[in-house]
Amino acid sequence: MSQATPARRRVGPSKGDLREAAILHVAKRMFAERSYEAVTIDDLACGAGISRTSFYFYFPTKPAVLTALMAQVSDDFAASHVWFDSAGPSPELLREQLLTSATLWRENAGLLSCSATAAASSEPLRALLWQTKARYDQRAATKIRRDQADGTATGDIAADRLAEMISALRDSRYNRLAGATDAELRDAVEDLVTAIQRLVYGPR
Amino acid sequence: MSQATPARRRVGPSKGDLREAAILHVAKRMFAERSYEAVTIDDLACGAGISRTSFYFYFPTKPAVLTALMAQVSDDFAASHVWFDSAGPSPELLREQLLTSATLWRENAGLLSCSATAAASSEPLRALLWQTKARYDQRAATKIRRDQADGTATGDIAADRLAEMISALRDSRYNRLAGATDAELRDAVEDLVTAIQRLVYGPR
């Protein structure tokens, strides 16, 4: 969250904080429905009721806004990882975790898509996304390593590789969730549960 | 391949075709070592020995050059898919197919990375990449469907979903192949063989 804060501003709540919130608010809406390139800084500024130049008082760049927005989503996302704290396959917990995160993903589909685009040109945003993924992968790897140690999980693929595979499967499936129905969302979750169980625990 | 050809030019070989080749040549080099944004049309034109304006006589946009380059890579890629024509798990053929495509991916790592970036802003390029992926997924799905029909492969995940999963696993692993050693490349292939076999054929 700190990358997006310019150096000049102080901390307390003030009038300008309302504007910052207004920018974030309008940005969330615009990035949700247009592509990253199709949203200009002028659009954001006008939407927040200020001039383009004033925008720079609040954020240094366009991707910085996206970084601030994604920091929130990233936190929500991290809160849904109940399976990682369990022991053994526990497919019900895995299903619950995936359903929560899939719902979150669908709600923020446009924003996530824009942030993936913007990451190519913004080091801070790239860092945030990388960190989010790294945290997820590490928690997954820890859980898998534990299950491999007590023989529950098969060991012929290293735990951290399995964790990366799970991320990859999740991302690719979730990325087509924009505008999906609840039934489609549940199907996606069900496929992922089956695939992950099979990859990690092998023959059931 | 046709998206990249502007309307005005005729077909036969002529002086200008040399220039077109020169642009493609220098573009391949530049996109291999710099990021997509860091290569300007002026860079490409200068590199090919013409003015920026003349560039537009050969290609309508920057992504169009990338599209032309990617069409070639896409063809090479499609030629390496020996496993799809086999029956049953045949892990040796799968390994061979993955090794070939991984090598190709590593050779073109920079180009592939640029094209992924550019796809966000270029419909024709997006279409080419989509088509390449779709062809791959369809061939995979056909093979899997065949194996599911005769009971070799398990059927609790639909063939086309499995095909998408395979693409996703491959992409995520290959995308970290830039500058990898031969040993790392073989490790990647080995993990993928194990994972794919387990996903498609379940308990071995």
Add this chain to the structure above:
DNA sequence: TTTGTTTTCGACACACCGTCGATTTTTCTA
């Protein structure tokens, strides 16, 4: 040489970006 086509490029208009400094508004405190 003439004629028509291919190729080149300078000049222009555009869109967006980011900075600077002067000005206005808000906030705090004496």
Add this chain to the structure above:
DNA sequence: TAGAAAAATCGACGGTGTGTCGAAAACAAA
């Protein structure tokens, strides 16, 4: 509540990259 300090605003400017137009130059064929 006046008046100073800090916060916030914005116009003007300069920069970069893009794409178009039309006139000129190089080239090929008759």
